[in-house]
Amino acid sequence: MKSATEIREGDWATLGTQASEIRRLVFIEEQRVPREEEWDGLDDQSTHFLAVLDGVAIGTARLLPDGHIGRVAVLPVHRGAGIGVALMEAAIAAARRQGFARVELAAQTHALAFYERLGFLPQGETFMEAGIPHRNMVRRFDD
Template identity: 75%
Template sequence: MSTAIRIEVGDWKTLGEAASEIRRRVFIEEQRVPRDEEWDGRDPGCVHFLAWHDGVAVGTARLLPDGHIGRVAVLEAARGLGIGVALMEAAIEAARRRGFERVELAAQTHALAFYERLGFRAEGEVFLDAGIPHRNMVRRLSD
């Protein structure tokens, strides 16, 4: 099995087409997130990350201007290969380079352990977003 993972960093104009397809498949088709909730209009102002595995775009994430990481998605066939970790490490590093003291995200509750392994700490109560249970998480970058 190959471990050729590459993370491309760019803007929505550059990465949006491939990122949209991944998000459509993961969030809209697989998780049944309503289209109008997935496409929130914030993508043009974000830094985007696209994960490539053996030359195929298989994952995406975005960093919002306020330091939130979101829309982390990996195609089902590519899960378990380290794609999510690579995307998160790239987003965290981008936030650090931009001077953020912390990064935040709203994690689906089934993924809490994944984010905890990356140094995130859950805060607050469980809430529903697009009908899916989530919990806010924070990771400090300066300590």
Template identity: 60%
Template structure:
């Protein structure tokens, strides 16, 4: 087993089975998010990102057409190993390549420091989503020179 991480991007048709499995594990099983709240019908319009190590997918996120990043999920055994940071860097770069000047996300409050280390700033009041406390966060993107 190597430590090298590999990024894959694609449509829901291409990556949905694997991304969906990770999201089910993290959100539905681990965090007890109701199935009907996890599957919001927007996956077909999104760009999906997977992080792989060897032959195992460890994390996923999606980028909506309006620049929102969502459904960021890393399997429990892969947390703390740089998978989430690699996942977010790839998703942010995909947003930049799509012409977005900023990205937004709704972060679970326990993950605020993680997103702040990536340059995100929290704004607005805390709110509940699927019974889990969240805050909105924004990252302004610098175009490539």
């Protein structure tokens, strides 16, 4: 029997230890994002999401107080299994509950199609962040 992934929602005090390890592995180690850019001081004020499979944290995302979703990361061995979609759906649902009319994010350009499938539309030009090309994207809530 295949285990289901659980998405947990909480604050940094609750989910930060596990989320920070995933972000360290994906962003700092794998993608070579400088530590000082990854740890931007916004985690304490954000809503965090943690994907957990069989008691092990395998993915994370955060929702900033201004409606930006970011720090979406899934451990390499678990990519392609819908974990990122589940994290994004949880973050989008939280943004709706918090009363936002839209959510925004800065997508790494290789992930544009992933976010477009979730209803996000690209905005503006490509820009560099942490040495990686990004593009801003927006999803408006019509209801």
